[in-house]
Amino acid sequence: MVNRHNDDNFVSALEGVDVKTSVIGEDSLMSEFRMKKGAVLPPHAHADYEQIGFLVSGNIIVHIGGRPWEMKPGDSWCINKGIEHRAEILEDSVAIEVFTYPREDYVKLLDPASE
Helix, strand or coil: CCCCCCCCCCEEEECCEEEEEEEECCCCEEEEEEECCCCEEEEECCCCCEEEEEEEEEEEEEEECCEEEEECCCCEEEECCCCCEEEEEEEEEEEEEEEECCCHHHHCCECCCCC
């Protein structure tokens, strides 16, 4: 599967957080998140998914298992299954995240431009 970068087909996940899924594999899924300054991703955990992220642009604080990590462009993180996490968006930001295994709710967000 291939997806060519485009600015279309984002869906609002939370206030100030838009997402779309670019590609889906047998055991993983990759999504792009566009987040506005001041947005907050509330505490949550994924019992069935490992989550790996890369900050493309902006500045965020990711709290993983109760520990805060300030992320700047080029920084990355891994959140193991079942670990509580949350995020604070300090400035407009773009992140790429990979979930293993594909999240059914994000499978539905697959960019129609993907082939």
